[in-house]
Amino acid sequence: MTTYDTDVVVIGAGPVGLTLANLIGVRGHRATVLEARHELIDYPRGVGLDDESIRTLHTAGLWERVQPFTVPHHVVRLVNGTGQVLATNNPGTQEFGYPRKHGFIQPLVDRELAAGLDRFDGTGLRFGHRVVGIEDRGDHVAVTAERPGADDDTVETVTLTARYAVGCEGGSSFTRKWMGVSFEGKSPSTRWVVVDVENDPIGTPSVYLGADPRRPYVSIGLPQGVRRWEFMLHDDEPTDLCDDRAFMHSLLARHVPDPSALKIINQRTFTHHGRVASDFRKGRVFIAGDAAHLMPVWLGQGWNSGIRDATNLAWKLTAVLAGDADDALLDTYTVERRKHAADMIDVNMAAGTVMKMGRLGGKVRDVAATALNAVPKWKSYFTELRFKPMPRYAAGVVVDQADLTPGRARAGFKNGTGFKNRTGFKGRTGGLAPFVDSAGELSPVGLQFIQPRVSTADATDVLLDDVTGDWWTLATWGTDPTAFLSADDLDLVRRHRVKLVSFVPETQRAWAEKRYADSPAPVTVVGDTSGALKDWFDVRACGLVLLRPDRFVAAASLTRQAPQALAAVCRAGSLLTDRTTAVHEEGVRA
Structure with a gap:
């Protein structure tokens, strides 16, 4: 080799x-x-x-x-030129195990x-x-x-x-x-000057996006007492103007008294690119x-x-x-x-367009923001960061939940037409219809799996990733994950170091540990101490998930479909079986 x-x-x-x-x-x-x-x-x-x-x-x-x-829980507020808060971004959820923003x-x-x-x-x-x-x-x-x-x-x-x-x-x-x-893409000509100072002269821990028509700015509280400002330069202001101390003091004077007393640790100009x-x-x-x-x-x-x-x-x-x-x-x-x-x-x-609106556009924006903040649903859209597109992989190492087709994954699995899936069940949802209600119409495939705190026989109140590790995981809710796996399936599990996990309510953990002790492959029983895992499965039409090493859901299915889901993930990920490994390794040596 x-x-x-x-x-x-x-x-x-x-x-x-x-x-x-x-x-x-x-x-x-x-x-x-x-x-x-x-x-x-x-x-x-x-x-x-x-x-x-x-x-x-x-x-x-x-x-x-x-x-x-x-510094955790970084709160971001969009304010206008008078300091009115137009939107607050303060997500309180920790579905992946940590505060959303730092x-x-x-x-x-x-x-x-x-x-x-x-x-x-x-x-x-x-x-x-x-x-x-x-x-x-x-x-x-x-x-x-x-x-x-x-x-x-x-x-x-x-x-x-x-x-x-x-x-x-x-x-x-x-x-x-x-x-x-x-x-x-685009490289707008707009330039910004960044100023970082020690011993934060303001002291507030949050972030302010200043949508000021006179000059948009950003003010950020950072760890170790650092404060950052970013100021937009107008088109008629040359970049070298930032080397003029009087000009820089004029930018900072609206935010802090006596800018000359600030200890600047970094100053640079940059242009946004997309x-x-x-x-x-x-x-x-x-x-x-x-x-x-x-x-x-x-x-x-x-x-x-x-x-x-x-x-x-x-x-x-x-x-x-x-x-x-x-x-x-x-x-x-x-x-x-x-x-x-x-x-x-x-x-x-x-977001940059909203920040850089002129006086007329800014007035329209401010009125619209006030109206949206009066509606809880729209207010939470900004507060909970719902406008940020979460990664969802619709193609790649994913398996469609409806028909277990490898390589693609539709966001919803109910397709409205009758067909027969690999389980042999007939129905409008590929065999899922008899078992689920409308709460499970959206598929979790292609999305990142949650990470609550859990307990096992060896650890108490730890993050889920500390239990599952950083490679493949096949997990079921409330059942033995080996129940429907054949000897060949278990060989594949061992070949790819797939960790077999059973999620159960913490009240059932002792029972499950004893019950699954004689399973044909080692099963890690995870106690759902907070109820977060139960809630996750409760609103999704699956009892089994296959998690990729990056913690994204590669496949989701009924527990009975475990063999088909496992085989489909192997095809979607070009994973090698014992029969193909030798061919692969020979290619490496060539």
């Missing part, structure tokens, strides 16, 4: 590249990160951290390191991501390596970088070989340009984060969208590297991530 310098070359030591390398390392494979700079970027950029990203950091074993540099200090978090690589043999970060060439050689890639030579006047060239390469080097990505894909690459893969080369899509900053989704890319790509790369899946699995990365990134760009662009 051919030996390469590393399994994956990651180009760029930003948060996406570092997170990806950590996720590859925690699953037992090697990653080498090449960074053109001689150190990590030390100025703040992103300031918003979502619960989805925290779930990923926890999987990577880094959340405890990162947590001290965050503020954070990016350079300190990035530092912990980089330090995390030290845990893994064969994984590391190389500064001063500027990538200048990529070659896809069919069965591996060769990445060429320039680095400083023995003295300051020379440059050395080094080439690394790997199974795959991923470009995470930002909006000007060399990798994306090498791939030759288009970068579609672009997405036409493809995230070319052969053995991928792009992620800003290299794949540029996100306007309004909803704090640039950092988080990149982490979603790393989460999605990492488990697929490691599945292929481990010989668990065919290379075709990697095609689902673009299929799943591109659409959601594009949707997030559209929502952020719309």
Whole structure:
């Protein structure tokens, strides 16, 4: 078998590249990160951290390191030029195990991501390596970088070989340009100046989006006493005006007395972008984060969208590297991530339009906002962040709930026409109609599964991911998950390290542990201490879910359909059986 310098070359030591390398390392494979700079970027950029990203950091074993540099429950208020609150974003739910929004200090978090690589043999970060060439050689890639030579006047060239390469080097990505894909979207000419100060002179912990027709602004309370302001520059104001102290003081004077007394720790100008690459893969080369899509900053989704890319790509790369899946699995990365990134760009662009309305448009907006706030349903639309499109994968490693077709998943499973599904039941809903009511019309397939706190025989009051682990899970509600699995099915479960889980009310846990002790494969009994798992299954037409390593629902079905659901997931994910593994491994050696 051919030996390469590393399994994956990651180009760029930003948060996406570092997170990806950590996720590859925690699953037992090697990653080498090449960074053109001689150190990590030390100025703040992103300031918003979502619960989805925290779930990923926890999987990577880094959340405890990162947590001290965050502040939970970041409340965001949209205000007009007079300070009137037009909308409040304060989601109180924690369905994924953590508060929905956190503020954070990016350079300190990035530092912990980089330090995390030290845990893994064969994984590391190389500064001063500027990538200048990529070659896809069919069965591996060769990445060429320039680095400083023995003295300051020379440059050395080094080439690394790997199974795959991923470009995470930002909006000007060399990798994306090498791939030759288009970068579609808009780059508005609007410029903004960012100012970060120590010893927050305001002291409020929240975020204010100032939709002021005179000059839109953002004011953000951050951890460790940092306050950030962002001010829009008008078209007739040159960028170098920001170097004028009097001008900067005039911007800050409306927000704080005596701007000259502030200790500024960072000041930069930037332009919003909204672009997405036409493809995230070319052969053995991928792009992620800003290299794949540029996100306007309004909803704090640039950092988080990149982490979603790393989460999605990492488990697929490691599945292929481990010989668990065919290379075709990697095609689902673009299929799943591109659409959601594009949707997030559209929502952020719309938010920017609301922020930048002029005096007339602003008056219309303010009147409309007042009317909407008077209606609880519409008010909660903003309060609970319902306008933010949650990732839902309609194609890729998913199985349609109605007919168990692999590779696609409709949002609703009731199709209104009679047909016979693989269970042999006849009905308008593929055999589900006799067992469910209208509460279960929406399918959970393609959505991220919840993460309540639970208890088991070995742990009390822990997050669900700590029980299920970071790979495949087959879970049922109230029953033995092995009940309908054949010997061949159980071989497949073992082959792919699928964890078998039974969710039960905490009152039944002791009974279930005793009852399932003699099951043909180990079953982990999870006590639903809060009722959240029961509530989840109660309004969904399924008693079984197959969860992917990234905690998204790959399939949902009746418990009797377990064999069909498992087989369909294997096809959707190009997962290899014992009969195909040898062929796959021979291809790797070629």
